[in-house]
Amino acid sequence: MKTKTFLAVAVLAGAITALPSSAQDKMNDLEIAHTAYTAGNIDIRYAHLALAISENAEVRAFAQTMIRDHEAVNEQAVALITRLKVTPQDNGLSQTLVEGAAAKRAELMSLSGKRFDCAYATNELGYHQVVNQTVEKNFIPSVTVPPLKDLLVDALATFKIHEGHAESMVQNLQCRS
């Protein structure tokens, strides 16, 4: 429970912190699969919102890449789940992520122009940082099925590139000035 609460706080507050590596209640493979898939879907939804609102070319290109890449990763996840004949399990962390994302989407929807672009870009950076920390420090060490571990490793490589792109997008938008 400690892990879930910590991530929930980190996500909701937009904090950028690593999860403690000595997470107490380890999630099982099916829960990890569910949360990883959910995290990807959330980012796809943010991206669709960005395409509906933003007129900034860089923001739009980034959003299109988020959709393309997260869809590709989730397609692989579905293929793996189908092959293993298992059903991912909903869990507290997935639910917390979904709730946090709904609140963030409501906030983003009230914005436009540069304020939207900056809020979206900053959220993408924070979101990828938190998700990446969780996948790297928590999911990959915990997961037991080798093909799921391989998929998470590949997914993490993709999300880290996104984190780097989000970082340069925040800089290019000059949100802090």
Add this chain to the structure above:
Amino acid sequence: MSQLKRHFDGKGGVPLNFARFLTLVLCVAAGWIASTHVTVASERQPVVHQVKIEKFRFVPADLTIRQGDSVEWINLDIAPHTATEDNKVWDTGRLNKDQITSVTFSTPGAQSYFCRYHPSMRGQIIVQAQ
């Protein structure tokens, strides 16, 4: 050739010699063309090089080839990528996981390229003249 020969035969001896001369010239010319072709072909066949797209990198990132060679890009990542010349002179288009597309390089020079989806991914093809 035999019709030509027959035509000239009707006019006397000189045209016959001309016909033989013409035959000789044509045969030599044909032989020369054939031998030239063989020479060029044996000199250097175009080579197909491969660049892997792996963990968001082009491997190798710098590749030197000869004019007329091709390069094929294979994407080993889950994320789709492209290999696109900086000024979009050539573009592999979207490459999903395990997809391959090749480009043939007929103009010498250095050509920088990037991934349209992940612009931090960069590579270069140096095309040397034949």
